[in-house]
Amino acid sequence: MDHGSPDPRLILIFSGKRKSGKDYVTDLMQRRLGPAQCCVLRLSGPLKQQYAQEHGLDLNELLSPGPYKEQYRASMINWGEIRRRSDPGFFCRLATREAWQPVWMVSDARRLSDLQWFWSKFPQQTQSVRVQCSDRTRQQRGWSFTAGVDDSESECGLDRGVEFDWIINNDTDGASLEEQLQPLLKLAVEAADSH
Ligand SMILES: Nc1ncnc2c1ncn2[C@@H]1O[C@H](COP(=O)(O)OP(=O)(O)O)[C@@H](O)[C@H]1O
Numbered sequence: 001m002d003h004g005s006p007d008p009r010l011i012l013i014f015s016g017k018r019k020s021g022k023d024y025v026t027d028l029m030q031r032r033l034g035p036a037q038c039c040v041l042r043l044s045g046p047l048k049q050q051y052a053q054e055h056g057l058d059l060n061e062l063l064s065p066g067p068y069k070e071q072y073r074a075s076m077i078n079w080g081e082i083r084r085r086s087d088p089g090f091f092c093r094l095a096t097r098e099a100w101q102p103v104w105m106v107s108d109a110r111r112l113s114d115l116q117w118f119w120s121k122f123p124q125q126t127q128s129v130r131v132q133c134s135d136r137t138r139q140q141r142g143w144s145f146t147a148g149v150d151d152s153e154s155e156c157g158l159d160r161g162v163e164f165d166w167i168i169n170n171d172t173d174g175a176s177l178e179e180q181l182q183p184l185l186k187l188a189v190e191a192a193d194s195h
């Protein structure tokens with residue numbers, strides 16, 4: 001890789017609707033695994049950084065789960081689409097360029113092109129994880145349907161056509177998240193140990 005680090009041993013690519021809990025789950029896993037073994041990479045990180053700079057916005061607020069980023073989401077989606085159209089791997093490359101840990105978790109895949117980039121570059125290491133929950137749970141977490149966002153490729157691009165390696169149900173009153181994450185954590189520990 002261009003950053004000179006050895007290739008990762010395991011890449012878990014998370015996707016799911018907004019407020020399904022992608023950040024929550026990946027943060028939880030990272031706390032368990034520790035920063036020396038595992039990093040959380042966000043494809044939206046370099047996107048938000050560049051977008052904030054060009055539009056004079058508060059990057060920290062855009063990176064937070066609160067309402068600020070929602071005001072700009074539709075515009076950020078459009079802005080990102082233009083970049084991706086000419087170079088589908090643009091944000092994947094930027095998001096991964098400084099990662100050196102043996103386990104990577106990408107918290108926000110949204111389009112088939114995101115997954116394809118990792119599958120083609122790291123075919124042995126890449127596994128896909130879908131985080132899902134009911135709309136009711138998402139509403140409890142502050143979600144409401146927004147036309148132009150919830151019906152766009154950004155939210156629906158992976159609804160069909162992918163057989164996910166792992167599915168995590170993250171409903172408020174559903175199966176224990178801890179239990180569901182055990183096999184993934186085990187996989188990550190084994191990958192890190194083999195580094
Ligand atoms: N299992 C959970 N238990 C408690 N709170 C959760 C859980 N999953 C998600 N949340 C909360 O719901 C909100 C949305 O989750 P987040 O991880 O930001 O979703 P996403 O990244 O998919 O948009 C956050 O405030 C988060 O802390």
Ligand SMILES: C[C@@](O)(CCOP(=O)(O)OP(=O)(O)O)CC(=O)O
Nearest residue numbers: 017018019044047076077080108154
């Ligand atoms: C413009 C975006 O990158 C904004 C993504 O922001 P977050 O990744 O913070 O979103 P959720 O975790 O789903 O709430 C979407 C895109 O289409 O690239």
